């Protein structure tokens with residue numbers, strides 16, 4: 001049976017390293033000088049042929065792993081979407097007929113946050129901190145300049161290829177770094193407005209900290225678009241804890257921005273919570289706060305797996321039980337509760353070492369940022385002193 005995937009025919013993902021794939025889940029299949037070169041390469045034609053023949057190319061392993069576990073994958077999700085309008089061209093591996101229509105552009109890692117669970121590849125702010133502080137041993141710098149960017153010729157190729165394909169764009173997905181401070185993002189949105197292509201879908205994963213960029217405002221810009229605008233705000237907790245867990249956050253600004261977004265895009269607003277050891281204790285209050293603001297779509301099934309020393313399963317058993325008791329009102333309401341329950345109830349491996357790493361990591365980062373876990377997450381300080389090796 002065919003394993004057709006719309007992304008493989010119409011998608012382009014550009015990583016800050018300058019590598020190309022069809023989507024962010026696919027591992028690169030070669031090294032290319034430009035988007036067309038990638039799109040029409042023999043490796044991509046071969047991958048499409050494999051999909052048509054029902055094979056599972058190894059570059060798409062992330063999808064196969066999910067599908068084998070009975071879970072939705074990027075492939076099944078996009079194929080089910082309204083964007084999937086099959087044509088005869090989709091039955092040809094080397095077809096040049098379907099144009100690039102779905103863009104995921106991450107041409108740099110510029111970010112105005114350095115979240116504790118993130119790192120130098122995704123965040124320039126993290127990279128800057130590691131470059132300037134040799135005492136941080138848990139993260140490694142990427143290159144010797146703060147921001148990781150695609151090389152200039154590839155950036156020019158990106159803008160030109162986008163212009164050449166502007167008539168066939170269906171969807172743009174913007175994620176981090178932080179898309180709302182990415183110059184290319186604003187260039188392309190302005191280009192779409194000028195070309196009258198405000199009917200395209202816009203999708204975001206954003207930390208929502210900064211809505212203004214060089215005299216333009218994100219919400220004003222999105223209001224010009226008639227296609228679906230879906231904004232997923234990444235936010236794990238509220239108040240001082242939010243400023244601690246996602247360094248760079250100014251809580252009152254973020255809360256105001258979320259409310260401003262809800263005013264115009266209530267139906268398209270999602271909040272995505274990634275629970276780590278720093279934030280899980282406050283999850284019931286975070287959910288309560290989001291409900292009180294009128295956020296209808298809250299995704300809290302993301303529970304951090306890596307780095308392992310920040311995973312919730314290393315918490316003491318009685319603390320994990322207490323969190324589950326406080327989350328009881330959400331029991332069986334959705335996948336979020338079940339995923340958290342799974343992580344809190346699984347038997348942690350290598351727990352002594354991971355707890356020791358957690359203490360050392362927290363001390364390094366607290367010292368670097370002049371923050372204190374004891375103030376931001378007082379419940380952790382009650383037992384973490386016993387976790388040192």
Ligand code: SF4
Nearest residue numbers: 005023060063074075
């Ligand atoms: S099969 Fe999965 S990994 Fe491969 S291109 Fe499609 S969505 Fe991406």
Ligand code: SF4
Nearest residue numbers: 111113115118123176
């Ligand atoms: S906002 Fe996103 S990209 Fe930036 S540091 Fe946080 S998790 Fe990483």
